[in-house]
Amino acid sequence: MDAFNLLKADHRKVEELFSQLESARGQAKLRVFEQIKMELELHTHIEEKIFYPALEKPKQTHDLTLEAYEEHEVVKKLLSQLGRARTANDEWEAQAKVLQENVEHHVEEEENELFPKAEAALGEEEIEALGEQMGAEKERRLRSATKSSKKSGSSKKSGSKKSASKTKSASTAAKRTGGSKKGGSKSSSKSSKTSKRSGSKKSGSKKGRR
Ligand SMILES: [Fe+2]
Numbered sequence: 001m002d003a004f005n006l007l008k009a010d011h012r013k014v015e016e017l018f019s020q021l022e023s024a025r026g027q028a029k030l031r032v033f034e035q036i037k038m039e040l041e042l043h044t045h046i047e048e049k050i051f052y053p054a055l056e057k058p059k060q061t062h063d064l065t066l067e068a069y070e071e072h073e074v075v076k077k078l079l080s081q082l083g084r085a086r087t088a089n090d091e092w093e094a095q096a097k098v099l100q101e102n103v104e105h106h107v108e109e110e111e112n113e114l115f116p117k118a119e120a121a122l123g124e125e126e127i128e129a130l131g132e133q134m135g136a137e138k139e140r141r142l143r144s145a146t147k148s149s150k151k152s153g154s155s156k157k158s159g160s161k162k163s164a165s166k167t168k169s170a171s172t173a174a175k176r177t178g179g180s181k182k183g184g185s186k187s188s189s190k191s192s193k194t195s196k197r198s199g200s201k202k203s204g205s206k207k208g209r210r
Contacts, residue, residue, distance in 0.1 A: 001131045001132075002128045002130075003127045003134060004118075004127065004131075007043070007110070007134075008111065010039065014107075015104075017035055017036045018100050020032045029088040030088055033088075034083075036099075040075060040079060042142070045141065046134040046137050047068070047134075048069065049137060050133045052065050058118075060120060061114060061117045061118050061121050064109070071105070071106045072106075074102055078095060079099065081095060
């Protein structure tokens with residue numbers, strides 16, 4: 001499966017889960033949320049490890065990719081806050097709505113802007129190869145998650161084993177956290193712009209809106 005189809009299939013799955021979240025009640029809501037969290041964590045992981053590093057270099061996709069990383073950060077923060085709740089109260093619902101809006105915005109930007117530019121920047125072969133790599137990484141993660149949930153506490157080894165596979169997740173992660181390389185002034189100005197944007201537009205949820 002090529003990269004775009006794989007990621008779009010993930011997007012559709014998460015959309016479906018968000019609509020289930022709307023209709024679920026009580027503890028069932030939290031169970032649907034757990035699924036959303038799992039899907040989004042897996043999805044952001046494969047994108048950040050495999051897809052985005054390939055899109056950071058080409059000029060056409062550079063800025064959008066940095067923006068996408070920033071949007072992931074907002075989503076991850078919301079997921080972790082929501083994941084700590086024991087009950088889905090009104091504030092939780094408001095925050096979940098903000099999560100949904102952030103994800104929808106991100107998906108729209110990826111599918112309508114980033115993917116077409118990526119298609120132009122990368123060849124068909126690379127898009128196919130990236131899809132294969134992401135599919136394999138997803139399976140690997142799912143397998144190790146199943147293993148570690150079976151005998152909890154045995155996840156020591158699984159983290160680093162394959163992480164050197166052709167991608168530069170470490171350097172990318174370093175860049176994200178303010179590391180050096182080429183990220184310098186351009187990326188940081190872009191980042192602050194985007195976080196300002198996502199900060200003011202979407203993530204200022206806290207107050208609850210109903
Ligand atoms: Fe994404």
